[in-house]
Amino acid sequence: MDLPDWAVELLETERVGRLGLLDEDEQPRVLVVTYALWEGAIWSAVDRKPKRAAEPARVERLRRRPSVSFLVDRYDDDWSRLAWVELRGPVSIEPLGPALDALAAKYPRYVTERPQGPLLRLVPERYGCWRASQPDQP
Numbered sequence: 055m056d057l058p059d060w061a062v063e064l065l066e067t068e069r070v071g072r073l074g075l076l077d078e079d080e081q082p083r084v085l086v087v088t089y090a091l092w093e094g095a096i097w098s099a100v101d102r103k104p105k106r107a108a109e110p111a112r113v114e115r116l117r118r119r120p121s122v123s124f125l126v127d128r129y130d131d132d133w134s135r136l137a138w139v140e141l142r143g144p145v146s147i148e149p150l151g152p153a154l155d156a157l158a159a160k161y162p163r164y165v166t167e168r169p170q171g172p173l174l175r176l177v178p179e180r181y182g183c184w185r186a187s188q189p190d191q192p
Contacts, residue, residue, distance in 0.1 A: 061139045061183040065091045065126055069160075073098070073174075074123035075115055075145075085112060087174075089124075092156035096124055096141060096176040099150075099157055099169035113147060113172065120144040124176055137185035141178035148173040 057065075071089045076082060087098045100110055116122070122145050127138035150171040158164040 057139065057181060058183065060137070060185060061181075062091070064128060064137055064139055064183075065096070068126045068128060070126075071096070071098075072125045072127075073112075074125070075112070075121075076119050077111075077115055078118070083115070088157065088161050089126075090153070090156040090160045092153050094177070095153075096178070097153040097157060098174045098176075099154065099164070100172055100174070101164075101169040102167060112174075116145050116147060116174065120146065122176060124178075134187045137183075139181065139183040141176060141181050143177055143179035146175045146177075148175050 069088070070086050073085045073087050074082060075085070088101075089096050089098045091097075100113065122142070124141045125138060128135060130136060150169070150173060153173055153175070154164070154169065154171075157169070
């Protein structure tokens with residue numbers, strides 16, 4: 055993936071992303087998720103929040119249909135700072151592993167409250183990005 059440097063920086067610094075997927079009725083859903091960019095992929099963890107079922111709905115949905123859209127954006131009242139990056143591709147469901155350290159580095163709470171897992175791994179196949187200002191503009 056050959057993202058512009060500013061888009062990689064946005065992915066590295068923003069705190070939440072939005073994961074778009076289809077539910078069991080083929081209806082679009084958007085979930086707010088924590089994430090980390092690690093080894094060319096976006097990683098997110100299923101954490102310890104109470105769940106209604108043994109396997110969270112998002113995991114079931116991704117097993118059925120792994121294609122997603124992942125959006126990270128920056129809003130600012132100074133509209134010259136607006137920016138977004140959208141990544142599209144398949145998500146794989148992975149066991150806990152070294153990517154969890156990348157998540158813990160970004161989210162200190164994961165150090166003391168390790169996610170139960172699994173991990174979600176998005177390897178982007180396509181992307182779109184936009185920002186209001188260019189590097190040489192204020």
